[in-house]
Amino acid sequence: MDTSSNSARQWTPESLFAMAGLMALAVRLVQGWIFWGGASRRFFYDFHSIHGSEYAVKLDPNVHGYLANKLVHAMPGSMFPGLLQWVVMHGGFLLFMVWFWSLVELVVGVGLILGIATRLLAFASLGLNISLMLIFGWMGSTCVDEWTMASAGFAMGATLMVTGSGLWSVDHWIANRWPSLGEKGWFRWLFSGPLPMQATRRWGAALGILSLLFTVGFYQYIHGAVISPLHARVSFHKHDLALNTLSAQTDGKLRFHAYVDAGPDTAKLYLIDARLVNAQGKTVENWNGKQLSTLPKSAIDNLFHQPWASQIKPTRYGLGGITGAKAFITLPGQHSLASGRYTLRLMNIDGRTWSAPVTVS
Structure with missing residues (x-):
C-alpha cells in the first residue's frame, strides 16, 4: 500500500x-x-x-x-x-x-x-x-x-x-x-x-x-566590521564633547557651546576643569571643579528646557551632562586678557580632554 x-x-x-x-x-x-x-x-x-x-x-x-x-x-x-x-x-x-x-x-x-x-x-x-x-x-x-x-x-x-x-x-x-x-x-x-x-x-x-x-x-x-575594522560610528562607550561658537572678552569672560555628542545614556559626562591657555602654552584662566559646580543658572543656557530633557547642569563634581545635552556656557572672568588667540581646554573626571581655539577681542 x-x-x-x-x-x-x-x-x-x-x-x-x-x-x-x-x-x-x-x-x-x-x-x-x-x-x-x-x-x-x-x-x-x-x-x-x-x-x-x-x-x-x-x-x-x-x-x-x-x-x-x-x-x-x-x-x-x-x-x-x-x-x-x-x-x-x-x-x-x-x-x-x-x-x-x-x-x-x-x-x-x-x-x-x-x-x-x-x-x-x-x-x-x-x-x-x-x-x-x-x-x-x-x-x-x-x-x-x-x-x-x-x-x-x-x-x-x-x-x-x-x-x-x-x-x-x-x-x-x-x-x-x-x-x-x-x-x-x-x-x-x-x-x-x-x-x-x-x-x-x-x-x-x-x-x-x-x-x-x-x-x-x-x-x-x-x-563597521563587515568591510572595515570594527569601529563605532558614534561611540556608545565613552562620552565625547563637541565645542563650537567660542568667544572671550578682555575681562576674561568666556562663552562657548557644548554638546555631549556621544557616550552611554546611563551616566553623565563630568567636566571638572576648564582653562584658557595662551599661544605660549601658559594657563591664563582656570576654573576648577568647585567653581564649575557653583555656576549660577544664568551661566548655562540649555537648548532643551523641558523638565524631562537632557541638560548640562552644575553637579557636586563640576558640570555634568547626559548624552544629547546641548548648552551655551558662560564662565566668569577672573583676570584681564590681552587680545589674541587662545585655546580652551576642558577635562572630564576620567582625565580626558577637549580643546578648541578662541579669540579674545
Whole structure:
C-alpha cells in the first residue's frame, strides 16, 4: 500500500499555510509580546503618584520620566539628528508622535499575539523596527542592544508576512467561520491564508534577502566590521564633547557651546576643569571643579528646557551632562586678557580632554 501519495494529497494550500503559521507561532508570540511589553509599560504599569495624582510617567511631558528624552539621548548617533531636534523642540507634535507610536506598538503587539490581521501588522512591525534602527540603532553600551533588537525584529516581521498566523489565531478562526471571506484575496494578503505559490517563493526570497541586507548593512554603517575594522560610528562607550561658537572678552569672560555628542545614556559626562591657555602654552584662566559646580543658572543656557530633557547642569563634581545635552556656557572672568588667540581646554573626571581655539577681542 502506497501511503506517501495519500499523505501528499492531504496537503492543500490551506493546510500548508495553516501549518507554516503554526510553526512560526513562537516568532509571532514573542514579536507581539515585545511590542505589547513596551506599550503596556507606558499605558498601564509605569504610574507614579505626584502630589496625590497618578501620572503615566513615560507619556506625560510634565514629569522627568517622559519617553521623549530617549530621542534626545539618541540624537547624536541617529540617522537624522536635525529632524529629531526639530521634533523635540515642537512639544505638541512631539506629544502626538509619542502617543501615536505607542498606540501603534500596542495595536501591533496585541494583534500579533492574537493573530489578527497578521500580515498587515507584521508589515507595520517592519516600519517600527526600521524606525528603531534609524533612531536608536547605534546605542547599547553592552551588546549593541538596539541594533540587535531592530535586526531580529525586522526578520521576525518579514517571516510572519510570508507565513501568516496559522492554526492558532483569530485569522484562522475568521476564515473557518466565514469561508467566503477567508477566500478573498485581500483577506489573505492582509490577514492570513494561502498565497499563490509563485508569489510565496518570490516574497520569501525577497524578504529573506532584504532582512540580511538590513542587518548587515546597518552593522557596517553603525559598527563597521563587515568591510572595515570594527569601529563605532558614534561611540556608545565613552562620552565625547563637541565645542563650537567660542568667544572671550578682555575681562576674561568666556562663552562657548557644548554638546555631549556621544557616550552611554546611563551616566553623565563630568567636566571638572576648564582653562584658557595662551599661544605660549601658559594657563591664563582656570576654573576648577568647585567653581564649575557653583555656576549660577544664568551661566548655562540649555537648548532643551523641558523638565524631562537632557541638560548640562552644575553637579557636586563640576558640570555634568547626559548624552544629547546641548548648552551655551558662560564662565566668569577672573583676570584681564590681552587680545589674541587662545585655546580652551576642558577635562572630564576620567582625565580626558577637549580643546578648541578662541579669540579674545
